[in-house]
Amino acid sequence: MLEIKNLSSGYDGVDIIKNINLSIKKGENLFIIGPNGCGKSTLLKTIANIIEYKGSIKIDDKEISSLDRKNLARRVGLMSQVSEIYFPYTVYETVSLGRYPYSKGIFDILSKEEKNIVLENISKVGLMEFKDKMITELSGGQVQRVFLAKLFAQNPDIILLDEPTNHLDLKYQIELLEYVCNWAKSKNKIIIGVLHDLNLVHHFADSVIMLQNGEIISNGNPKNVLNGEKLKEVYDIDIKSFMVNVLNKWEEVI
Template sequence: MLEVENLYTGYDKKEIIKNINFKVKRGENLCIVGPNGCGKSTLLKSIANILEYKGNVKIDGKEVSEINRLELAKKIGLMSQITQLYFPYTVYDTVSLGRYAYSKGAFVRLSSKDTEIIIDSMKKVGIYELKDKMITELSGGQLQRVFLARVFAQNPDVILLDEPTNHLDFKHQIELLENLDDWVKNNNKIVVGVLHDLNLVQYFADKVLILKDGKEVEYGLPEEVFSGSTLNKVYEMDIKDFMKNILQKWA
């Protein structure tokens, strides 16, 4: 279980995240939604212990700030939004970095089990045929899948994803979310993902956390948190009415 209690964090002594509380059980997907700048990415970084925090972030009862970096890499994998690339690695080499936490040294050759996991991770996201290409030659959507494969290869208990469907076409968005859901359900894992598309949230999420101004607005099942007027207040528009009008155009 992932437990977040009374969590506060931010940058340069300025609090961005304020008193966040939620629990995610193994086998569940949690989606975090909210307007731009509400603290979604900051929350993920604090869960990964990249940012110092006040309060508690626990995995199976262990505080993440008290777990050494190598062991934490076996517990939590974070896939952030793609920024500029500085290293001309092949796809295979990039995905293989996910096995670092399991190696016995920086220059130790990968085991046959490592190789099997790396290949399986690439096949999961449909990039195996790109394994020998340099990542600097890839499109944004292909890169997104490479970094997801690296997280799969890491095989953590919890995957944290910051807008994982960004840069992906519709087909690959659905495939990515289905791969994640299979991984969670078949391996008793946890995914915490930031998503902007509320239709994809409805499709994928077991639980939803709505943030605004760094504060928790609502947390629960998608059908519960989306049923009232919360979304309209958070996004300052009539979300359901907009969705219904769009669907009518497909009729």
């Protein structure tokens, strides 16, 4: 279980998120919504212990700030939008990096079992034929699947998704989220994700929190959070009416 109490964090002494309280059980998918600048990515980076914080973040009663980097990597994995690649690694080499938390040293040679784990996860995302190819030669959708395989190989208890579907076409957006959500459910993992597409949130989330100015102003199941007046207030647009109008247009096409 992940327990967050009275959490605040930010940059240069200024809190971006304030007084966040959450309790998330294993096997649960929680998605975070809100307008740009409301603190969504800051919250994920704080849970990943990338940013110093005030308050408490505990995984199974262990404060994350007390964990060394390897143990933290076994508990928490972050997957974000990949817009540009700067290192010439092969698919196999990139996915192998996911096993670093379980190695004895940075240059530790993978055992046969470890290599099988890497290959199994490359196969799981449908990239075996590209395993020896440089990731700089792949399409955006393929690159995201490489990093998804790396996340699977890392096998953390908590998976943080920071807008991982941006710049992907609809097919790859749905595929990527189906991959990670199905895997997480089967392995009893926790997912905490940030998405802009409220349709995807509605479809994949077990629960949703809505942030405004760094604070949680709505928390619950997707039906309740995405149906309230607060949604209109936060986004300054009647999203529900807009979505219904779009649906009606699709029905005319059908």
